[in-house]
Amino acid sequence: MIYQNLITEVKEHLLYITINREKSLNALNRSVLSELATVIDFAKHADEVRGVIITGAGEKAFVAGADIKEFADYDGKKGEELARDGQQKVFNAIENSPKPFIAAINGFALGGGLELAMACHIRIASENAKLGLPEVTLGLIPGYGGTQRLTQLVGKGRAIEMITTANMITAVQAEKFGLVNYVVAQTDLIGKAEEILNFVKQRAPLAVAAAIRAVIASVNEVDGYKVEVESFGKCFETSDFKEGVVAFLEKRKPQFVGK
Ligand code: CAA
Numbered sequence: 001m002i003y004q005n006l007i008t009e010v011k012e013h014l015l016y017i018t019i020n021r022e023k024s025l026n027a028l029n030r031s032v033l034s035e036l037a038t039v040i041d042f043a044k045h046a047d048e049v050r051g052v053i054i055t056g057a058g059e060k061a062f063v064a065g066a067d068i069k070e071f072a073d074y075d076g077k078k079g080e081e082l083a084r085d086g087q088q089k090v091f092n093a094i095e096n097s098p099k100p101f102i103a104a105i106n107g108f109a110l111g112g113g114l115e116l117a118m119a120c121h122i123r124i125a126s127e128n129a130k131l132g133l134p135e136v137t138l139g140l141i142p143g144y145g146g147t148q149r150l151t152q153l154v155g156k157g158r159a160i161e162m163i164t165t166a167n168m169i170t171a172v173q174a175e176k177f178g179l180v181n182y183v184v185a186q187t188d189l190i191g192k193a194e195e196i197l198n199f200v201k202q203r204a205p206l207a208v209a210a211a212i213r214a215v216i217a218s219v220n221e222v223d224g225y226k227v228e229v230e231s232f233g234k235c236f237e238t239s240d241f242k243e244g245v246v247a248f249l250e251k252r253k254p255q256f257v258g259k
Contacts, residue, residue: 001042005032007057008039013050013201014194015043015099018057025064026056028086028112032067037089043099050205051197052097054120055104056113059186062103062129065111068138071236071245080233083143086112087225091119091145095216098209100200102193105129106186110168115144118153121212123179124193125171126186131179132168138244139256143232145225152219153179 001008007018017039019026026032043049056062066082074082094101094116103109103117105125114131117123125131133142133150141147142163151159154177162169171183184192200208235241240256247254 001038003035003039005029006035006039010046010048013048014197015039015046015049015052016190017052017054019054019063020057022056022058022060024067024069025061025108026058026113027064027067027069028116029067029070033086033090037093040090040093040097044093044097049099050201051099052101053104053190053193053197054101054116055106055190059107059128061108061113062105063110063113063116064108065113065134066144068245068248071138072249074236076233076235076237078233079140079143079236080229083229083232086144087229091115092225094119095121096213098205098212100197100208100212102196104189104193105131105171105180106189108168111135111142111146112144115142115146115149118149118179119145122181122193122196123174124182124184124189124196125174125180126189127171127183128186129171129174129180129183130168131171131174132166133163134166134168136164137166137254138248139238139241139254140235140244141228141232143228145228147228148225150179153177 005021007020009016043052101120102122103120105117109117109131133146135142158177174180175183239259244254
């Protein structure tokens with residue numbers, strides 16, 4: 001299948017997905033999300049695929065978040081739909097995939113980009129990677145599972161600090177926090193992911209699928225995602241959100257008023 005925003009290849013039982021919008025730092029617009037949903041579904045059903053590596057084009061960004069340029073005309077209802085649809089078709093679909101997904105984080109993993117990496121089963125970061133959830137700088141909160149998965153991975157204290165300060169952390173800090181499994185040189189990133197999946201490829205596929213299912217069941221008991229979707233939608237009703245997006249597009253500091 002030919003994609004507009006993704007480069008994909010199946011080689012030796014591994015599916016390689018590169019999000020290919022380098023000029024926009026691989027931001028997730030509607031079209032990327034829709035193509036990701038299609039390729040994730042393909043991975044699930046294709047017997048020849050035993051593992052997936054997902055990365056971003058270029059050396060600067062994995063994914064710099066949801067495409068802020070698409071937010072301009074959003075209201076609460078559309079915001080909620082965006083989060084619900086994205087969570088279901090992309091982020092939860094990755095997490096629930098019977099084949100392991102590895103995020104090869106080759107640069108900025110921000111907002112929806114970090115959420116995409118966190119939906120994957122394993123994360124490897126290059127030394128230059130910066131990770132963060134900057135949504136509150138736009139008057140929003142994470143909407144693609146970030147409040148839930150970051151808390152699961154790094155604990156409540158660190159999650160609240162990262163989300164409310166909106167500050168980025170380095171790859172080394174992320175490894176200390178348990179947010180990434182390994183930090184490697186950018187040139188070794190895909191090789192490290194292949195090394196892990198080459199072990200998985202030798203194991204029993206149904207047992208691998210069952211193991212992933214069981215591990216994921218342990219962290220998804222309460223529906224915090226529903227709370228997140230509704231809260232995300234409500235953010236779009238605030239004037240601070242409009243100010244946050246306009247300020248980003250005008251390349252200036254936002255003036256928030258708390259409304
Ligand atoms: N959406 C749309 N475009 C984006 C983008 C995004 N998330 N991130 C970067 N870009 C675009 C920039 O607008 C710029 O485009 P132009 O050349 O047309 O102006 C291009 O990518 C390069 O970016 P910068 O010039 O800003 O590069 P920089 O090196 O100065 O800064 C950066 C890099 C720190 C990552 C900065 O681009 C940035 O802060 N990006 C936004 C990050 C962000 O806020 N992400 C969260 C989005 S909201 C979200 O994800 C919601 C959710 O949970 C569902």
